[in-house]
Amino acid sequence: MEKLLVVNNVSKTYGGYKALNNASIEVEKGSIFGLLGPNGAGKTTLIRIINQITMPDTGSVILDGEPLQPHHIKYIGYLPEERGLYKSMKVGEQALYLAQLKGLSKQEAKERLKYWFDRLEIGDWWDKKIQELSKGMAQKIQFVVTVLHKPKLLIFDEPFSGFDPINANLIKDEILKLRDEGATVIFSTHRMESVEEMCDHIALIHKSNKILDGKLIDIKRQYKNNTFEIGLITQDHASTTAMLKDKFEISPATFKSINNELQYKVRIPDSVSSNDFVSYLTSLGQLTHFVEVVPSASDIFIETIQKN
Amino acid sequence: MNHLPLIIKREYLTKVRNKSFIIMTFLSPLIFVGIFALVAYLSSLNNDTVRKISVLDESGLFKDEFNSSPHLQYKLLGETTLQNAKEEAEKEEVYGLLYIPKIDRLEDLSKEITFYSEDSPSLSLMGDINDLLENKVNTLKLKEAGIDSETIKNLHINISANQETFKGKETSKLGSGLKLIFGGLAGYLLFMFIIIYGNMIMRSVIEEKTSRVIEVIISSVKPRLLLLGKIFGTTLAGITQFVVWVVLILVLMTVVTSIFGIDPASATPSQQVLDNSVNGGTQQILQDVMMEINNLPITNLIIMFILFFVGGYLLYASLYASVGAAVDSETDTQQFMMPILMPLILAVYVGFFTVIDNPHGTVSQVFSYIPFTSPVVMLMRIPFGVPLWQQIISVLILFASFIAMVWFAAKIYRVGILMYGKKPTYKEIFKWLKY
Numbered sequence: 001m002e003k004l005l006v007v008n009n010v011s012k013t014y015g016g017y018k019a020l021n022n023a024s025i026e027v028e029k030g031s032i033f034g035l036l037g038p039n040g041a042g043k044t045t046l047i048r049i050i051n052q053i054t055m056p057d058t059g060s061v062i063l064d065g066e067p068l069q070p071h072h073i074k075y076i077g078y079l080p081e082e083r084g085l086y087k088s089m090k091v092g093e094q095a096l097y098l099a100q101l102k103g104l105s106k107q108e109a110k111e112r113l114k115y116w117f118d119r120l121e122i123g124d125w126w127d128k129k130i131q132e133l134s135k136g137m138a139q140k141i142q143f144v145v146t147v148l149h150k151p152k153l154l155i156f157d158e159p160f161s162g163f164d165p166i167n168a169n170l171i172k173d174e175i176l177k178l179r180d181e182g183a184t185v186i187f188s189t190h191r192m193e194s195v196e197e198m199c200d201h202i203a204l205i206h207k208s209n210k211i212l213d214g215k216l217i218d219i220k221r222q223y224k225n226n227t228f229e230i231g232l233i234t235q236d237h238a239s240t241t242a243m244l245k246d247k248f249e250i251s252p253a254t255f256k257s258i259n260n261e262l263q264y265k266v267r268i269p270d271s272v273s274s275n276d277f278v279s280y281l282t283s284l285g286q287l288t289h290f291v292e293v294v295p296s297a298s299d300i301f302i303e304t305i306q307k308n
Numbered sequence: 309m310n311h312l313p314l315i316i317k318r319e320y321l322t323k324v325r326n327k328s329f330i331i332m333t334f335l336s337p338l339i340f341v342g343i344f345a346l347v348a349y350l351s352s353l354n355n356d357t358v359r360k361i362s363v364l365d366e367s368g369l370f371k372d373e374f375n376s377s378p379h380l381q382y383k384l385l386g387e388t389t390l391q392n393a394k395e396e397a398e399k400e401e402v403y404g405l406l407y408i409p410k411i412d413r414l415e416d417l418s419k420e421i422t423f424y425s426e427d428s429p430s431l432s433l434m435g436d437i438n439d440l441l442e443n444k445v446n447t448l449k450l451k452e453a454g455i456d457s458e459t460i461k462n463l464h465i466n467i468s469a470n471q472e473t474f475k476g477k478e479t480s481k482l483g484s485g486l487k488l489i490f491g492g493l494a495g496y497l498l499f500m501f502i503i504i505y506g507n508m509i510m511r512s513v514i515e516e517k518t519s520r521v522i523e524v525i526i527s528s529v530k531p532r533l534l535l536l537g538k539i540f541g542t543t544l545a546g547i548t549q550f551v552v553w554v555v556l557i558l559v560l561m562t563v564v565t566s567i568f569g570i571d572p573a574s575a576t577p578s579q580q581v582l583d584n585s586v587n588g589g590t591q592q593i594l595q596d597v598m599m600e601i602n603n604l605p606i607t608n609l610i611i612m613f614i615l616f617f618v619g620g621y622l623l624y625a626s627l628y629a630s631v632g633a634a635v636d637s638e639t640d641t642q643q644f645m646m647p648i649l650m651p652l653i654l655a656v657y658v659g660f661f662t663v664i665d666n667p668h669g670t671v672s673q674v675f676s677y678i679p680f681t682s683p684v685v686m687l688m689r690i691p692f693g694v695p696l697w698q699q700i701i702s703v704l705i706l707f708a709s710f711i712a713m714v715w716f717a718a719k720i721y722r723v724g725i726l727m728y729g730k731k732p733t734y735k736e737i738f739k740w741l742k743y
Binding site for chain 2: 052
């Protein structure tokens with residue numbers, strides 16, 4: 001796959017504080033890349049370097065095959081976490097201004113704004129001042145401004161904060177749609193369920209270092225450990241539990257069920273195949289539930305951070 | 309991709325459309341003219357009151373000296389005692405009672421004359437009375453010594469040395485005065501302009517931070533460009549306001565003076581003094597002034613005034629911008645204000661004391677090159693004749709400093725955005741420069 005963005009061994013120090021240490025990421029064209037990490041890990045520093053707000057001390061950034069240059073800003077759309085708009089400016093004027101700063105002509109900006117305003121049904125806000133809008137409304141404007149100049153690379157830092165669930169979904173769908181239209185998205189968030197839903201690729205930054213990087217599916221494969229959630233109806237629950245405990249690592253599980261059954265998470269050794277395990281279980285009683293436990297993004301996040 | 313005009317336009321329009329800006333633009337001249345009219349009206353009221361002063365002159369020396377004027381009436385009391393005079397004065401509610409006792413020697417008068425009144429009398433009135441008495445006593449003393457006061461007056465000769473440069477150009481005291489007035493006005497104007505609009509620039513720089521729009525903006529434009537745009541945009545707005553003020557004040561003044569029939573000259577006492585002193589010779593003075601103005605290097609002055617005014621203003625504006633770049637909110641700016649105003653005040657002091665004393669002395673020369681003081685000091689020196697190359701060097705230094713200052717502010721700005729909610733110290737700002 002072609003890479004849109006390559007960050008090579010980038011380091012950044014503020015005074016005595018190392019904000020980023022030899023971080024490298026590669027973002028494939030047309031993918032959604034999740035940039036994860038606890039607060040203060042260095043995500044925002046990395047994003048700011050990509051946006052040329054700060055310069056890296058060492059390392060290089062390559063966008064679409066070229067080393068990053070000032071004119072590249074028009075290919076990037078950035079929605080920062082700390083965001084706001086000029087409070088006393090009117091919505092339309094402000095959007096036009098910001099779009100023109102990104103290199104759009106006034107006419108072009110007007111047409112595209114009209115398209116987006118109609119699309120998000122916010123056309124009648126054009127002459128309102130930002131200070132008259134709610135936070136969520138202002139966020140919508142901000143989103144439109146970010147994507148208006150059709151950037152190749154979109155960077156969203158916590159895009160859903162401040163949105164109600166309906167609008168969050170709306171924005172999520174818009175992001176996915178932009179991706180389908182060819183944009184590449186870097187996505188930084190603490191909301192793991194959206195990572196799960198949207199990201200193809202993730203990188204985890206912790207204490208200025210990148211500690212995990214890869215396709216979400218691959219990472220999940222890597223993190224799964226042959227654990228299955230089972231439901232079993234037997235004559236004697238106590239003796240069955242004892243037998244399972246004897247053979248495998250088990251832990252209690254709870255899932256919704258209409259039966260009154262044994263519910264466990266069971267980890268089986270690598271030597272045992274899942275088929276063998278199923279036949280063993282059916283020999284013990286009636287099998288009502290059998291699911292492989294796949295680690296969630298949240299599990300992976302917590303586990304990796306705790307390990308480091 | 310030059311965004312500068314775009315930024316300037318936004319800054320300008322935002323300022324000019326701002327409600328409080330519009331209100332201040334139109335209200336300030338109204339308030340100014342209103343206060344002027346009020347003062348003129350009140351002082352005319354004040355002049356209308358007639359002060360009555362009773363005079364008890366037991367010495368009999370001053371009988372003919374007290375000439376009543378429309379605002380001041382003297383009443384000479386006949387034979388009566390001081391006690392009676394006081395009681396009467398209090399009863400009649402006169403402004404005061406001047407008591408001159410009978411004395412043997414004129415010298416004793418200096419200690420014996422007393423003015424009685426309800427409250428402390430006005431200083432100017434007391435001054436007038438003292439002068440009047442002093443004049444009379446001096447004349448009497450001269451007479452006593454056998455000298456005629458008229459003779460002395462006739463013997464007095466006024467000396468006014470002609471001034472000429474070695475090259476034969478005539479200079480004059482009047483010319484020096486005009487030069488000072490020009491320099492002083494230029495310096496004062498610059499000073500006012502900086503103080504009024506410097507703050508506006510600072511607030512405008514802080515605006516992006518308080519509204520948190522900063523990260524979006526500087527991911528689109530370079531901080532240097534943004535700051536330049538802000539400085540130019542705000543300056544244009546400032547000039548607009550200033551022009552409106554001047555025009556409105558002139559128009560309103562004309563209206564007010566014609567409606568109320570106030571003579572603006574009467575409201576300014578210095579004008580009165582001037583009028584009296586040149587009584588009659590106004591035409592001559594006017595001619596002299598015109599001649600002196602013609603003698604000044606007008607073109608040079610005007611061009612340099614514009615260059616130094618613009619350069620000086622921009623330099624200070626960029627200083628204000630750096631302060632705005634360093635802080636998060638206006639409340640944090642206090643500690644940085646003093647260092648900005650210090651060089652400005654220093655410039656004015658050097659201008660008004662050193663340059664007047666010696667326009668081409670070492671101190672004046674040095675300060676006319678230092679960019680923070682040169683706009684005021686050099687402008688005050690130029691009328692006295694400064695070689696063109698010196699002026700040009702000074703202007704170049706000034707504009708170079710402006711560019712350097714904007715670069716410096718942009719540097720602070722770039723780092724300042726990363727530090728929300730923290731009031732920076734000088735040490736930290738110094739460190740930021742190295743990031």
